[in-house]
Every structure is written in C-alpha cells, then in structure tokens.
Amino acid sequence: MAEKTGLVVSAHPGDFVWRAGGAIALHVKQGYRVKIVCLAYGERGESQWAWKKAGVKLEDVKAQRREESQKAAEILGAEIEFFDAGDYPLRATEEMLDRLVDIYRAVKPKFVLTHALEDPYNFDHPLASHIAQEARIIAQAAGHKPDPDRAYTAPPVFLFEPHQPEQCNFKPQVILNIDEVWETKYKAFQILAAQKHLWEYYTRVALNRGMQGGRNAGIAMTYGEAYQRLFPSVVSTLS
C-alpha cells in the first residue's frame, strides 16, 4: 500500500511553523511522512535580533537558524531539507528547481503546502510558491529524467496564510481543525525564541480561524489553520 506523505515548501524557517505547523503535526499524527523543504535560513531578513550585536557573521546566523529549524521540524515530527538559497532576496537556481523535482518524485506527496501567490511585504514568499508550483509541474513531465516505470501524480496544492492575508489577496477556502496538535504547534513556536511577539500573534490567528471554522461548520473547535486551494478538489460526495 502506498505510503501517506506530504510536502511543505517554505521560504524561511518561521513560515512552516507559524503557517503550517498545525497541518504538519496533525498529518504526522495521522501516520503521514511529512517533508519540509526550507529554501532559505531567513538569515538576513528574518533574524533582526541576531544582527543587533556588532560583528556577527552571516555563517553564524545561518547556523543558528538552521539549528532552530531542525528542532522545530523535529517537534512537529517532520523531516527537513535546506536549500540555502539566500533570503532578501531569495534567488532560486535551476539546480534547486531540479532538486525539488526529484523530491516530488521521491516523496510522491498527497498534498503540498506552500506560500500564497502574492505578498507585497515579502517577495521571497511568492517566489517560493512559484518554485514549488513549477517543480510540481515539471515532475509530471515524462521526458524529464525519463523512467517508464515511474508513477507520479501531481498533488493538490494548499496555500498557507500570509501575515496580512487581505493585502496578499489570500482567501481561506479550507479551515483545518488543529485542536489535537495545538500544543505541539505552540511548542514549535517556542523554539523561535527571538520572535516571541509573534507567538501571541499567531496564537490569536489560530483562535480566530478556529472560531470561524466552528461557525462555518456548526461544530465545536478551538484552533484553526486557513488554506487556499490552487486547484479544484475532486470528490464523490458533497458533505
């Protein structure tokens, strides 16, 4: 029987934690193998505190953020691979694209989580989304590293919630109930010690999405994560 798997393509370490930590932990709990591709360490643009001491070195910041990311991934129960693509600006090479195609084909994910299509606050985010989508398409091409025995189906893509959703033209179409794994997600928050103000911000986001989820479905739930689908879902029942 085919393994259940998921793939997350994240620009920076914080993103997979704040935006998709619940989905990752929940599917791991449900028996999925989840792999995170973390394109950059967020070393220049998302490590403001580290640069407050004079003389700090880029490599040190990267190492520290890598370690944090590794720990956060462990808490969530996922594997993680780093591309070291640089940040502010992130610049994806053809080699990275190629490696990501290989990952799609190896993991054969049942779903992919990545960034929203637009973000005027952070151009690394839509670029990460673009490479995630492009690799997914290329992985379908029979003539890219051809192998007649390969089976691969392009998975559905879920875009996770950006920091200021309306400014990114993000529209929630799916609210995932993450009550069961909230504590795990919050533990992953705590790894990101330098962004303590965001712990509470994203706790509030989760509570409000949770209340919206409850209201939309008429069920009791407390914590939610919002996603936008890139493609139609195909179903055999409407309820």
Next chain:
Amino acid sequence: MAEKTGLVVSAHPGDFVWRAGGAIALHVKQGYRVKIVCLAYGERGESQWAWKKAGVKLEDVKAQRREESQKAAEILGAEIEFFDAGDYPLRATEEMLDRLVDIYRAVKPKFVLTHALEDPYNFDHPLASHIAQEARIIAQAAGHKPDPDRAYTAPPVFLFEPHQPEQCNFKPQVILNIDEVWETKYKAFQILAAQKHLWEYYTRVALNRGMQGGRNAGIAMTYGEAYQRLFPSVVSTLS
C-alpha cells in the same frame, strides 16, 4: 442518528436537471433524502417551443412543465416542491422566503445546491441564489418563530455551473464524480424533450468536467459536475 439530507433551490425545472442532476441522483444513491424547491415553472422564458402554437394558455404551459419537473425529480429520486413564483421575471415574495426558511428547518440539509451569484443572461438565476442564501441565514435566527428545542446548523452552499460559466464569474472549486449515476442523469435529460439540443450540450459539459476532474486528481473518471463553494470547508485532514 440524524438523517442525511440535501436541499436544491432551482429557478426553473431545467436548472436542477442540467446543473445538479448528478449530485441529486448520487446522494440519493448514497442514502440521502434530497428535496428540490423549484421556484418557477419556466413557463414564459424556458418553454419557447410551447408558445409556438397560437392560442396556448399560460396555465397549460405551467401544468406541462410541472409534470415534466415532477417526472425528472422522480427519476433522480428526489422530492420536489413548487413555489410558482413566476419567471422572466421571477419575483420572490416574503411568504416564499418564509416558506423556504421553514423548509430549511424541517429538512436540516447537510448541503444546499443553488445558482451562481451572477448571470447576465438570466436574472432569475441570481435571484434564486439570493433567496436560497437569505432563507439559510434567517433559519439560523433563534427569534424567527422561536423554539428553544430547535437544532439547526446552517449548511454549506454549493453553487452549480451556469450555462456560460466565465460570463458569470463562476469558478469551479469542486468537481463531483457522477459516473455512477450518469445514466440516471441522462434519463432525466430525456424528460425535457423540447430542449433536445441541450441534452448534447450538457453531456459535453459533463464529459469535459469529468476529464478535468480526472486530470486534477490523477484518477480515472468520465462524467463530472462543477461547483463553487460559498464558504470555506472545515476539515480534519488535507488529503
């Protein structure tokens, strides 16, 4: 255990057949009780052939279309209730809205199917969608015909595909696989004997949505119906 139920709010008889006949038959097959509210008989605007003979009377056209609708609903396995709201233009009264609220509360549908939000070719369609939505909202109001023992949860709404989807700003978010009931749907088509040219039109729509569904999901399927969701879905897994 709660009965599984569905509700369809259709402007004219053809609409529930062409646009939602697959969903109706499929859910009936899955054990759902499905109720159709047919707001008008399509007597003036969707019975062109009947008016070709001089001297025909409105009541006769209505009776004929009512009979057809009844038969089509039977083939699909659904109940049907007529509001006789008139067509071209459809005009919904407060009494009809009130009746529809009662139906929501009695049926307690797990899903509602109705028209798209816009249709520049046919203003009866968005009006039907409007009344379907408004009744759904009012049915939630504890102070409307209050009854402390009542349990009612507003159901998800699925908008069915209009005749020219792009002109109606309709975007498919859900493709329902209707392979299992295609023959039933096509039998219902055949009741609408005067619109034979549309049998083939909507067969082509179903085949193309089916191929799109197969392509989006990487599965084999032949016939599909497309729907747009009005509200986010609330889920506990993403695949």
Next chain:
Amino acid sequence: MAEKTGLVVSAHPGDFVWRAGGAIALHVKQGYRVKIVCLAYGERGESQWAWKKAGVKLEDVKAQRREESQKAAEILGAEIEFFDAGDYPLRATEEMLDRLVDIYRAVKPKFVLTHALEDPYNFDHPLASHIAQEARIIAQAAGHKPDPDRAYTAPPVFLFEPHQPEQCNFKPQVILNIDEVWETKYKAFQILAAQKHLWEYYTRVALNRGMQGGRNAGIAMTYGEAYQRLFPSVVSTLS
C-alpha cells in the same frame, strides 16, 4: 431588409449626451434609427442650479429638463421617450419594465447602450443598467405576451463610461471613433447650459479616449467614446 436600429437607456438627460452622444449621432449618420429611453428628468439630483432660486417647483424643473433633453435628442438625431421614474432615488416600477420590454420588441435594436454595472457616486445609474438588462432578457421570453410570429434577438449591450470610471470598475473594451460627429455632440453639450463646467470635462474625456484609440489601433483619430461589452462578440474574422 431589416431596419438598422439602436436603443439607449439613460438614467438622466445628461447621461445620454455626455456618455453616448457620439455613438447616437454617428449611428444616425450611418442610417440607424436610434431611440433613447430617458428614465428620469434628473429633476432633483442633476439640476442643482435650478433649485438655487427659492420657491421653484418640481414640475417646472422637470418641464425644463424635459425640454432640454428633447432638444439634445433632436440635435443628435434620435427619438426620445421619458418614463418619469423619479431621481435620487430612481425607482422603476413593473409597469416601466413592461413598457421597456415592449420597446425592445418594437425597436429590435442592433445594439443597446446603457450605464455601467456599478457607480458608488450615483445609485440611479446601476439601477438604470439593471432595468435595461432585465427588459432585454424578458423580451426574449416567448411566453411574455406570446406571439408565435414575433422575431426578436437579444442585442449586444455596451456600457458607457461613468464619471469616475475606475471607481465604477469600468474597463474600456471598445473605443468608438466619433470624429465625424464631434461637432454634433458638442452642440448637444451646449443645450445643457447649466452644466458648462462639464462641457470641458467631457471634451477632455473624448480627446483622451481619442488619443488612446489612436494609440491602440495605430490610426489617426481625435475624439473617442469608451464602452465596455457585457457579452462576447461573435465574429468571423479577427482583424
């Protein structure tokens, strides 16, 4: 051979002059019979100057505006019919809708010109557009005042340019070259003596749309009118 005809549905007198005066005069020049339906006289909301003298009566304002409109229509070469629907707010009755359906069937227009779909500055405008569209649809219904011998084809609809186009989500899809009839249009402006500041405003609009038209088509032209199409055009060549 079928007569060439056009229909204009305008909320207030100024609208058909500023927004469609060129199209009217041009088609008249090309041998079209053009009929204007002017829903209201603009007596309350578009006659600010008239109300500056104390004691003026509504009927007098209406009479004056009716006379002006009549003259402007004559200059443009069109017939005009008034519905006296009131303005600020315009309120269309079922009788008016019915009369407009009759007009569609009598005139059998090759095109209809009316207001844009939205206008946050003036709610009479989208309402006029709504009634124009609804009558066009009803006129297609064989069972509305049935007559098996009637031939009627729903005409294309062109939305004319509102005062602040971007705020109305108006997007020009057609630029009509009105060079040949500019002087006639400008003469019609001059009938609207109390709105002299708008003569120059709409002259500038015409010049800028003219320059855009020239630039889009690579031709020399000076004056233009912009329209948005409500429906696809059906063509047998792309150039």
Next chain:
Amino acid sequence: MAEKTGLVVSAHPGDFVWRAGGAIALHVKQGYRVKIVCLAYGERGESQWAWKKAGVKLEDVKAQRREESQKAAEILGAEIEFFDAGDYPLRATEEMLDRLVDIYRAVKPKFVLTHALEDPYNFDHPLASHIAQEARIIAQAAGHKPDPDRAYTAPPVFLFEPHQPEQCNFKPQVILNIDEVWETKYKAFQILAAQKHLWEYYTRVALNRGMQGGRNAGIAMTYGEAYQRLFPSVVSTLS
C-alpha cells in the same frame, strides 16, 4: 466654525461596538459629536441566548437590546437613534431612507462609518451599507426638500471590518490607532454580556490589526481598527 461630527450606520447593536467602537470613542475624545443610527435591534438573529427561555416575547428582546445599545453608545460617548427596521431580514422602508437623508443633512458628518459591501453570512449588513450610501447620495440632491441656503457636502465613507473579512472581499486600506480609547471600547464590549465569546474574538482582532498597523507604519501601537475606503482621499501631502 463648523462643528466636527461623525455618523455611523449600523445594522445591529453589536456591529457599532465590535467594528467601530474605537473610532467612535476616539473621535468623541477628539471633540467630535458622533451619531449612531442603529437600524435594527438584532432581536431575532443576534440574541440567541434570549430565546433560550421558552415564552420570551419579541418586544422584550427588543427592549433589552435597545437598553444595551443605549448604554454602549453612552460609554463610547455617542448619540444613538433606532430605526426598528427588523432583522433577519432587515427591511428598509422609503421612510427610513428619508429619515436618514435628514440626519445626513442635520449632522453634516465629516465621515461616515458603515458595513462592508458584501457579507454572505449576513444579508442585513450589505443592506445597511446600501441604505447608508443611498441616503448620502440623496442628501446631495438640491431638489430633495429644496432649500437654497443649505450647505451639504457628501462625506467620505469608511467600511468597517466584517466578521470574516476575506469572505466579504474586505480589504483594509486604513488602520486606525485606537490605543488611547481601547479601555473604553472594551467597556462597551462588556455591556454585550451575552456575547462574551466575542469579547475575546474582537480583542484579538484589535491586537492583530494593531500589530499590522505598527508594522505598516514603523510605529509602536497596540490596538487597531481596519477600514476600507469607498472613495479616493484628497490630500495636499503624501506623508
């Protein structure tokens, strides 16, 4: 010198508290006279708890909600007028529209706050927005209750944040810093004793809009209210 005034048009009592309580209190503190028009008491649809006891009467629920609204308005420092238009569904009469026009002309507001243009969860909200906009337009018409001495300028309109902003196509264009009056707003929350779960929901909304405001402007602020503008602002400097 002209008095500084503001106008709020709210469908139900909760709306002006949750969505605009900060703006009201802040402008009152800045010396504005603020008037709230509360169209309905929310008696049927937003008083679920009251209907839980059998035999309660509509008039009692209305009286109770009226009292609450009055108190909340007092805490915020605003006047309030009730239209008793009914809720679920709200139905505005021509008399109410006329009264609202009179209020515009009497108050001469420097700004108007009302609901977003769409809300698929609650049709009373866009209807309230529609009447607020329509009255604003009619108040400009010189021929509506003419008076040559009247001075009236149509004010800017700010749409306040709906419960699920993305589903309403609401896009924040203005974030108002309400730090100075947060405690007052929260006191007004506490009047709405039966909706205690919403106190925390809207506190989280205020905190997250506050953090977004701080991030957008590079300033320290804690609590925010988001608004969308309906019309362009006219300025004499860009910073």
Next chain:
Amino acid sequence: MAEKTGLVVSAHPGDFVWRAGGAIALHVKQGYRVKIVCLAYGERGESQWAWKKAGVKLEDVKAQRREESQKAAEILGAEIEFFDAGDYPLRATEEMLDRLVDIYRAVKPKFVLTHALEDPYNFDHPLASHIAQEARIIAQAAGHKPDPDRAYTAPPVFLFEPHQPEQCNFKPQVILNIDEVWETKYKAFQILAAQKHLWEYYTRVALNRGMQGGRNAGIAMTYGEAYQRLFPSVVSTLS
C-alpha cells in the same frame, strides 16, 4: 496594398492546433499569410506516450514532434518556425526575444494569437504569452535596430482558450465562428495521433463555444473558438 498577415506564438505544438487551429485555417482561407512561432517541441512534457518505451532519446522525440507540427501547420495552411526553447520548463533567451522582434517587424501582423496570462497547470504557457507581448512592445521601439523607413504598428492581441479556462481567469470576449474550416481543424487534430483523447475533448469545446456564439449573436453556427482581447478594439460602428 499591404498584405494581410497574422502571427501565432505557441508554447508547444498542440497549443496552436487545439486552441487556434480554427483561426489559423479561417484566416488563411480569407487570404491571410499566417506564421506560427512554436517555442518548444513539447518534447518532455507533452509527449508522455513517446517516453513509455525505454531508451528513447530526447532528440528523437523532438524530431518526431517537429515533424508532426510541421504537418499540422501545413494542413492549416500556415508557415511555422521553431525556437527549440525547451519545455517543462520553457526558458526564453534574449536571442529568442530578439528573433521574435524581427519576426514582428517582418510579418507586420494584423493580429497576434497567444496564450492566456495565467495557467497554474502549465507555466510554459504564461511565459510564452509574456515573450509574445514583450516582443510586440520592443518592435515598436524606434531605437531598437533603428531604421527611419520602417513602418510598424503594434497589432491587437487575442489570448486563446486554455485547457481549464476558469482556473486561468480566462474570460471569452470574442467567439470566432469556425464552421467553414472545422474539417480542416479536425484534420490537424488527427496529426496529433498520440493525444486522441484530446480530439474529442476539443471537439466538445468547439461545439459548446459554437452554441454559446449562436446564443450570444442570435445566429446559426456550430463550431467556435473563444478569445480574450488584451487591448480595447477601436471601431467606427457598434454593430
């Protein structure tokens, strides 16, 4: 007298056949010289069948697809030039852009046909559209390979229909009646022997666009191709 010419910029061979084959054949029949620029052979991503036999070589797949494309172009009556830009992903170089500018200037097309602006299923398509548009703009620049005697006018651009139009935010604005050349288009389908399932898919698309065209225009027609315009059309009559 100026020759009548058209230009088609297609990502892969199938695209100009499925999406624009009717327009090409029709204009050829009307005396146009039509040139197709086919950016890639679709060798990796649109030749799944070819890769099913082990050991097949990229060059062989390309040669085979080139031959097919050549034949399909011949059947349609058009010239074809290949850029061999690679597919999945297509990567356009500055040299290709430069060559395409030269082609615009040499062909002086009366219209350009290319891909829709977005396609989440296939990133080669919007990229082809981008290069087609960019070359059209550069061809206007007097200082690019300057020649004071050159006459060049940027042509209108028509975007052809993608595989899943709503997902690409494609909106038909023009429906081209291709009845006269349907058999030719279908013959070109048959060259694409390995994609037989798409023959019927695109026949259904043509039939449904044809029925929509007939309905929009009130004329009898059977087969249509849908296009979206990128720029306003400039006209001297509205019918």
Next chain:
Amino acid sequence: MAEKTGLVVSAHPGDFVWRAGGAIALHVKQGYRVKIVCLAYGERGESQWAWKKAGVKLEDVKAQRREESQKAAEILGAEIEFFDAGDYPLRATEEMLDRLVDIYRAVKPKFVLTHALEDPYNFDHPLASHIAQEARIIAQAAGHKPDPDRAYTAPPVFLFEPHQPEQCNFKPQVILNIDEVWETKYKAFQILAAQKHLWEYYTRVALNRGMQGGRNAGIAMTYGEAYQRLFPSVVSTLS
C-alpha cells in the same frame, strides 16, 4: 530632527514628469528633499523623433535624454540619479538592486512613488515597480550590510497613474491637489519638447483628476494627480 525626504523610482524620464511631477514639486515646496532614480533614458522606446534622422547614435540619444531629464528634475527641484539600465526592454541587474537598497537607506524616504503593478503597453513599467518594491523590502533586512546603529523604516508606496489606467487595473485611492505647483509641472513638460502632444494629454488628465478631487472632497481645486496605495495607511483620525 529627521529630514523630510521622498523617493521616486521611474522607468524613463517622461514618467516622473507626467505622472509624478506635481508630487515632486509640491513636496519640494513643502521642504522635502526629493530624489529621483531614473532607471533608463528611454533611449530606444521613448525617443521616436530622435531616430527619425538616419545615422543617429544610441549614445547621442542617451546623452540628449539625460540632459532633458536633468533639466526637468531641476525645474521640479529634485535630485536625480541614472542607472542606465536600458529600455525596451529594461533589464535590472543585481548591482542596480543593491544600489537602490543603499539609496533607500541613505535617503530614508517618507514616501516612495513608482509605477503601477501592471502595464500591458509597456513592460519596463511594472519591472521598475518591482525593483522599487524589492529594494524597499531588502532595505529592511538587518542582515543585508549589517549595521546595528542603522534606523530604517520601510516607507509607504504610492503607485502613479499609467497612460491607460483601466487597462493596467489601476485604481485611484489618493488624489493629490497640485494646484500650487501646476505651473512648475507644466514647465517641466515643456522640457520634453519632442512629446508636445503629450503636454496637452497630461494637462487634461490633471484637470480631470482635479475635478474628481474637488467632487470627492467638496473643495475647490483645479489640478490633481492620482495615486494608488500599495499598503494600508495608519492614521489617528478619519477626517
């Protein structure tokens, strides 16, 4: 006290004159230091007249346009820096991006003016907007050329009006009253001697935006410039 500063990122010389000349002159008059970054000289695509004489050299055209731009900037009172990025197509290098980041940090602008997000007539424009935005984001990254003493706040971005605003999905959100500096702006027009037809075009744009501004605000004003905001404004009062 912090100096008041503004930054303008313009693709070609004409752009900062036609689109933002009023804002530049006005803020200079208000004591701002304004810096213009002019990415290209418009040498190939916006100097049609220069290329009409045979044998003219690219360097000569660039020199002439540079001189003009310098003069226009002087008239407006601003500094100017040229990047010589080429035009038709403009191609921004990583070095240019880096230089622009340095400029942001040195100037610390209170506002940035740049191009709209889309322009199907001119791809240099959205590219200029993209680099202006990307540099603004990178300038926030503490780890880009780290300096713990640096203070930098990302400024609000205002998009200026493109030549055909609706085709670029440009929506005016701010109208700047430029009456005080109109003569200065018009003087800068006159430097662009070869584009005399555009002097009148953009005078008409300014007059019409002025009338719209007056109408929106109920004030007397004559000349306006329209801008779209990229981010919400943060305010402490709504009027």
